[in-house]
Amino acid sequence: MDVLERYEPLVDDPEAFYETCRRPLPTTVRANPIKAPVERVRRALDDEGVAWTASEWNPHVMTVETDFPGNTWANFHGWIHGQEEVSALPPVVVDPRPGERVFDACAAPGGKTTQLAALMDDEGLVVANDSNLGRLSALRSNAERLGVTNVAVTNRDARRFSLDPFGSEPFDRALVDAPCSCEGTVRKNPEVIDEWSQSHVEHVAGLQKGILRRAVQATKEGGVVVYSTCTFAPEENEAVLDHVLEAEDCRILPIDTDLETRPGVTEWDGEEYDPQVADAVRIYPHHNDTGGFFCAKLEVGG
Amino acid sequence: MSDEDVEGNDLDQNVSHRLDRVPNTATERTVEGRPSREEIVDWWQERFGIPPETFEGHTFWEKGAGKIWAYAGNLDSPIEAESLGMSVLRTRQEHWKPTTEAAQRWGEEATRNVIVLDRERARRFVAGEDQEIEWDGDWGYLIVAHEFAGGRAPLGVGLYLHGELRSQIPKGRRREI
Numbered sequence: 001m002d003v004l005e006r007y008e009p010l011v012d013d014p015e016a017f018y019e020t021c022r023r024p025l026p027t028t029v030r031a032n033p034i035k036a037p038v039e040r041v042r043r044a045l046d047d048e049g050v051a052w053t054a055s056e057w058n059p060h061v062m063t064v065e066t067d068f069p070g071n072t073w074a075n076f077h078g079w080i081h082g083q084e085e086v087s088a089l090p091p092v093v094v095d096p097r098p099g100e101r102v103f104d105a106c107a108a109p110g111g112k113t114t115q116l117a118a119l120m121d122d123e124g125l126v127v128a129n130d131s132n133l134g135r136l137s138a139l140r141s142n143a144e145r146l147g148v149t150n151v152a153v154t155n156r157d158a159r160r161f162s163l164d165p166f167g168s169e170p171f172d173r174a175l176v177d178a179p180c181s182c183e184g185t186v187r188k189n190p191e192v193i194d195e196w197s198q199s200h201v202e203h204v205a206g207l208q209k210g211i212l213r214r215a216v217q218a219t220k221e222g223g224v225v226v227y228s229t230c231t232f233a234p235e236e237n238e239a240v241l242d243h244v245l246e247a248e249d250c251r252i253l254p255i256d257t258d259l260e261t262r263p264g265v266t267e268w269d270g271e272e273y274d275p276q277v278a279d280a281v282r283i284y285p286h287h288n289d290t291g292g293f294f295c296a297k298l299e300v301g302g
Numbered sequence: 303m304s305d306e307d308v309e310g311n312d313l314d315q316n317v318s319h320r321l322d323r324v325p326n327t328a329t330e331r332t333v334e335g336r337p338s339r340e341e342i343v344d345w346w347q348e349r350f351g352i353p354p355e356t357f358e359g360h361t362f363w364e365k366g367a368g369k370i371w372a373y374a375g376n377l378d379s380p381i382e383a384e385s386l387g388m389s390v391l392r393t394r395q396e397h398w399k400p401t402t403e404a405a406q407r408w409g410e411e412a413t414r415n416v417i418v419l420d421r422e423r424a425r426r427f428v429a430g431e432d433q434e435i436e437w438d439g440d441w442g443y444l445i446v447a448h449e450f451a452g453g454r455a456p457l458g459v460g461l462y463l464h465g466e467l468r469s470q471i472p473k474g475r476r477r478e479i
């Protein structure tokens with residue numbers, strides 16, 4: 001059985017779901033306002049003969065008609081960054097302000113880190129952490145090409161992240177874009193389906209709980225923590241939230257987005273979750289012609 | 303640990319995961335050879351005409367000997383991290399050398415020592431090729447730009463010597479466009 005069939009009870013139109021999962025993803029880029037205003041980026045794409053369409057919910061995200069956006073002048077100048085459309089959602093939900101301190105717990109290769117920096121007008125501090133040093137070097141080159149100067153890069157296990165190097169003060173906001181079983185990326189990496197296993201789901205769910213708990217602890221009272229994955233598995237999504245709601249002082253806030261989404265599921269495989277998880281959003285590929293995604297917004301304290 | 307604690311200790315000065323904030327002025331310097339903020343800002347102005355206000359929101363940090371980073375804020379020094387902000391300049395050598403990324407980020411503000419290439423030459427430059435070209439200005443490190451999408455757009459740094467512009471685009475950053 002194909003692992004995607006596991007989610008048939010959750011999707012409204014299984015045929016459309018399967019059909020979309022078999023099709024490759026559109027190529028999308030995010031315009032980087034740190035290097036050039038979006039109008040100039042569009043002019044650059046026009047001048048290079050690359051047709052583009054802006055997404056309806058985020059003017060910086062554009063579908064482009066080229067298979068190689070990396071080989072454009074706009075990319076060389078750091079005016080654009082190849083980034084999947086749904087993966088641009090979590091930083092928007094984090095909604096950081098210029099000058100704030102933001103923790104990006106699982107940051108490499110930095111698509112969301114650099115978007116957070118751009119949303120902050122490149123002012124304040126983004127601590128971009130990842131446990132994988134090789135992936136961090138990709139993050140560093142992306143951040144440099146995109147002209148980002150408000151990021152500190154650290155190489156720690158996020159479950160044991162220490163605030164000490166940064167004045168011990170808690171963060172205003174945090175993003176946990178967790179490692180996961182990634183079925184949502186099937187349109188880009190079809191092999192994720194064959195690599196899927198229940199034991200990996202269980203292992204990674206433990207990791208996700210540890211990282212999300214630490215991010216909540218490292219964020220100040222009233223601060224926001226966003227949790228996201230690219231998997232459909234409730235074990236790695238709602239069950240992780242359910243665990244952290246129980247273990248830490250936090251609650252789930254609704255997410256306001258123009259993307260078409262479905263609510264988080266409150267029951268799966270005989271388990272029931274805290275009803276608040278319904279305020280998380282599930283994004284299925286066939287609704288917006290994107291990858292699959294999950295995103296939740298938590299408020300610390302209260 | 304403050305700058306004083308590491309003075310005169312070469313080993314400490316080069317801790318690879320530590321960034322130390324540079325002193326504001328040369329008189330506040332406690333680590334031999336470390337450039338000051340004032341010297342850094344003056345250098346951009348003297349070499350490229352980039353106004354000091356450009357860097358108002360940034361602090362400068364040294365990691366290893368001579369590698370200068372610009373960070374968009376204030377933090378207590380030193381910082382233990384893989385990196386902080388963007389690597390912008392290599393000092394502690396006779397001719398200071400700006401990075402590709404600093405040239406791209408601030409090069410639009412430059413008023414001198416900027417060489418503007420036509421599209422074909424720009425292509426060769428970003429592919430990493432050296433090329434013969436006429437240039438009446440100073441020798442040494444230049445900001446290399448082209449006209450693109452409604453204005454001048456800096457590409458990186460070139461070293462101009464004996465009628466030749468040598469591309470300084472790092473290997474991993476070169477592209478065939």
Ligand SMILES: C[S@@+](CC[C@H](N)C(=O)[O-])C[C@H]1O[C@@H](n2cnc3c(N)ncnc32)[C@H](O)[C@@H]1O
Pocket residue numbers: 087105106107108109110111112113129130131132135156157158159177178179180207211
């Ligand atoms: C989904 S990816 C992050 C993608 C990234 N946020 C982006 O937008 O480019 C998950 C990351 O978590 C990292 N990771 C896995 N376990 C970790 C841990 N215990 N602590 C910190 N990072 C971890 C992986 O190395 C991987 O880079």
